[in-house]
Amino acid sequence: MLGDFAPLTKPGLFITATDTGVGKTIITCAIAAALRRQLSGAAVSYPPRVGVCKPFATDCRKEREGLVSADAEALAHFADCRAPLETINPIRYSPPLAPAAAANLAGAQPDYPALVRALQSLDSANDCLLIEGVGGLMAPLDNQHTVLDLATALGYPVLIVTRAGLGTLNHTAMTVRLLQQAACKVAGMVVNMYDADAAGSDPSVTSNRQWLEKMNRTPILATVAKVADGLVAAEQGRIPASILDTVAATYWPGVLASACCSSAASPGPS
Numbered sequence: 698m699l700g701d702f703a704p705l706t707k708p709g710l711f712i713t714a715t716d717t718g719v720g721k722t723i724i725t726c727a728i729a730a731a732l733r734r735q736l737s738g739a740a741v742s743y744p745p746r747v748g749v750c751k752p753f754a755t756d757c758r759k760e761r762e763g764l765v766s767a768d769a770e771a772l773a774h775f776a777d778c779r780a781p782l783e784t785i786n787p788i789r790y791s792p793p794l795a796p797a798a799a800a801n802l803a804g805a806q807p808d809y810p811a812l813v814r815a816l817q818s819l820d821s822a823n824d825c826l827l828i829e830g831v832g833g834l835m836a837p838l839d840n841q842h843t844v845l846d847l848a849t850a851l852g853y854p855v856l857i858v859t860r861a862g863l864g865t866l867n868h869t870a871m872t873v874r875l876l877q878q879a880a881c882k883v884a885g886m887v888v889n890m891y892d893a894d895a896a897g898s899d900p901s902v903t904s905n906r907q908w909l910e911k912m913n914r915t916p917i918l919a920t921v922a923k924v925a926d927g928l929v930a931a932e933q934g935r936i937p938a939s940i941l942d943t944v945a946a947t948y949w950p951g952v953l954a955s956a957c958c959s960s961a962a963s964p965g966p967s
Contacts, residue, residue: 699842700809702850703817707748708953709826710884711848714858715868717832720889722768724858724921725749725829726931727944729776732825735950747776748823751786752812752847753831753838756793764789771931772829780819787815797837807839816851825953828853833868834875845875854884856918856952859909861891863901866908873913884952885918886910887944892923918947 710728714721729747736745754766769786772778778785788807790799800806819826830836834845848855855876859869869886876883888906896902910917921943928937 699838699846699850700813702813703820705816705820705826705851705853707820707823707826708950709748709828709853710953711828711830711851711853711855712858713830713834713844713848713855713872715833715860715865715872717836719858719860720921721829721858722751722771723929723931723936723940724856724887724889724919724944725827726771726775726936727921727941728856728949729772729778729827730936730941731945731947732827732949732953733777734945735948736824739950742824744777745825746823747778748780748819748826749773749776749778749785749829750816750819750826751829751831752815753788753790753796753807754786755790755796755799755831757789757791759791764791767932768829771934772827774934775931775936776827778819778823780822784815784818787811795836796831797839800839825950826853834872845879845881848876848881849879854882854952856884857886857915858889859886861888861902861905861920861923862895862899865901865905866912869909870912873915883913883915885916886913888917888920890923891920918952919944 712721712725729749732747733745749772751769754768757764757766766786766789769782773785790803792799792802830844836844857872859865873883906917921940924937
């Protein structure tokens with residue numbers, strides 16, 4: 698079963714993407730860093746406590762303490778989240794596969810009670826919560842459930858990280874349609890790896906942002922420029938200021954406010 702989730706009481710977002718490798722973790726880290734600054738002085742604890750969670754991670758490395766996700770390390774750093782990594786990322790696999798495939802290969806099904814405990818702990822200890830999915834919405838978590846099922850069960854508004862170039866209109870529209878059919882609220886989109894210099898070889902770059910909003914009736918909350926390879930190493934605490942500043946231009950507490958009360962999570966399906 699997916700899990701019986703208690704209602705989450707703090708405002709938050711579920712961050713997904715149109716595919717793997719689109720940059721969900723980088724964007725989630727940048728939002729966490731922005732929230733830390735933007736919530737300072739607001740009617741929350743000081744310093745503000747930004748909780749982060751990556752429920753599922755694959756391609757984890759083996760340490761003496763067990764499996765460790767580089768994405769979870771990055772989230773913890775940029776959010777300054779003091780929760781243990783096993784709370785930030787309760788379900789971990791070594792193979793670089795979709796979670797269900799990695800679980801079958803490892804001969805171990807997801808520990809959903811651990812995920813329920815982790816979310817309850819993060820919800821009670823923080824002022825807000827960012828939950829990062831794995832892959833796209835239809836990535837399988839086990840033999841019965843997908844990332845979409847998890848997002849639906851948790852009940853947070855969903856932020857979509859999408860590409861800037863050719864193919865993004867189709868992939869983004871399908872992602873939005875799936876969320877709408879599941880009655881998930883779409884908080885907005887972030888266009889990642891925007892490369893104006895690529896317009897010559899990919900003319901869609903110059904028009905995609907307009908068409909993304911037009912087709913999906915969903916706002917683009919940030920357009921993040923592509924940076925040179927090697928400049929980003931979030932697991933080492935390194936994200937260029939250009940990315941952090943672009944994401945921080947959006948007032949994220951206002952985006953998260955849509956998660957209060959009526960959007961609080963309901964118990965998950967079995």
